[in-house]
Amino acid sequence: MHNLHTIDYAIIIVYLIATTIIGLILTRRASKSLDHYFLGNRQMPWWLLGIAGMSNWFDLTGTMVITSFLYMLGPRGIYIEFRGGACLCLPFMLAYAGKWHRRSGCMTGLEWMLYRYGRTRAVESVRLVSAVIRILTTVFMLAYLVRGASLFLGIMVPYSPTVVTCFVVGLTALYTTFAGFYGVVITDLIQGVIIIISCLVISVMAWVSVPDGASLASLAQSVTGNADWISTVPSWHTTMPKGYEMYQSLLLFSFFYLLRNTIGGMGSGDESRYFGARNDRECGLQSMLQAITISFRWPLMAGFAVMGIYLVSQVLPHQEVVGQTATLIKSFCPGTTAGLWHDLTSHIARAPQSYPPALIEGLKNLLGADWGSKLALVGYEGIVNPEQVLPAVLLSKVPMGLAGLIIVAMLAAMKGSLAGMVNGTSAFFVKDIYQAFLRPNASTRELIGASWLSTGGVMALGLLVGMFATSINSIWGWIIMSFTAGSLAPAFLRFYWWRCNAWGVIWGMLMGTIASVVQYALQTFGLIDIYPEWQVFIFMTILSFSGTIIASLMTAPTDMETLRHFYRTTRPFGFWGPLKRELSTEDRTAFARENRNDIITVPIAMVWQVTMFILPMQLVVKSYSAFWMTLPIFLVSVAGMYWFWWRNLPPATDPAETAVS
16 A cells, blocks of 8 residues: 555645635625525525435445445445435435425424424424434534544545544535535535546446456455355345444344334435425435435445455455454553544554554564555454455555545545535524524524534534544444434324324434433443344334324324414325315325325335446446346336336426425
């Protein structure tokens, strides 16, 4: 492995400066009103919102995590990422969840609560609790992204990963703060083009490096110990390295991940991209474009995994030295924890003079003269750190100049995710805490200033938490299967059960979220064992559903006039008996027809999306027989999408569409 060349650094610096300047140029336009700042005045075209959505899904840390599972499992790594990386909530937003939220005319998901439950004391409490939980969610998601950026940048540049990460996050905060939604979307467009080009380049490089599928499968088995590395079919049990043993029951995990995303997907869509869409049709079109453009991500990650197999076989042909190296470092640094391991190994490589000569001599004996470049691959558990495969491949396998472009793509992915997430959270704080409870008569200028302060505060907290995370996979698993699972029930039931009220939402969120935070704290301090993600998911989800249902039934239902307005404008399906009986026969038939097509579309879109992700990975690893078996399934799903979804999209100027202000 080698350091980046001057031209690579130049490309990265030009990119960072250019995106910051764009954000500053857009400041005046974004400051016209809150609608301009947070939603682009609801006039952004669907294709621009779709590209922004792709950039938001395409985060750096997630790309590293998924690459690590593809490195360990081959194409079957996609089933682990049913928990989030496969974006399985998108089919719901494509079919109906996006347009349901747009029809409210709201700016944030928390403002939407007033539309759903009316303006009561309980709803004001919901708004406050929801805002706090959404801000906490963003802090933890930022911690996850920051931890990944630290791992990525620590191997890329000869400086402290913490300092460099703070610098990049600071620039992102700058243009997000001043340019608002305009800055997020416009820079996402630029970044999206860079990302797609990089995906194509890496995919082709990996495909060329593979002589044939059989030889790759044999080499992958010797490197990872996985005998079915090239297979796409999920198995009940699979080989996993130390530290990842919980994922050995692959089929079981994929089922619970699918269940989690189904429940979550049915309540999704409260995002700026959908609130800011011009009509129902464009909610679906932007979701479709998100899925298509995200599909480029999978051959990119499979390409990194393939080249990672070849890299590890070359630089660490005898992998027992990895365990010996980890043991040696721990003997000289006995207080090291998994969370601080990467910072320690980076510092040893950068400043060997700061450590005992015996340690450095031992590293040279184990890893060779170029021990510093190999040290980043050594994981805390004494195995090759799969989370470092992506940056290691970039440094060693990608030629100068091209490496800089791809690093820009990775940074663009991180910045796109950070910007979109923080812009949305800033809207929650300004609309649902600051304006709603603190300064109801504040001017637009004051509210935008409050947004700037909240952006900086949220990013600072995310940086702080991220620096102490054990690994990016552990924090991602906890966020998806524990923390956010605690809020699944209120998000789900509010659309499908008329009796779900504001008190139910409060208790459902509080019970699930508090239990999740307590679990994380006890786990962090070693007071309880680390339980498998699927078990934690079941517990948190049961708590959340129990709290929501019991509290809703024990308190008065939502005002019928509010429910009637919500039901007639949103037009959801589910348990809406009292409201449904009030409809005319004509309206009931129209609602049922729309709902039926939406429900049928979801599983078809899910198959379409997953097979669209799998097909290019099968080409990259040259598993052509599996490709020809997957292709017919994909084509049938395309036909189903056309028949049940595309033909039924309303025209852009459909007079039947309803938007409520």
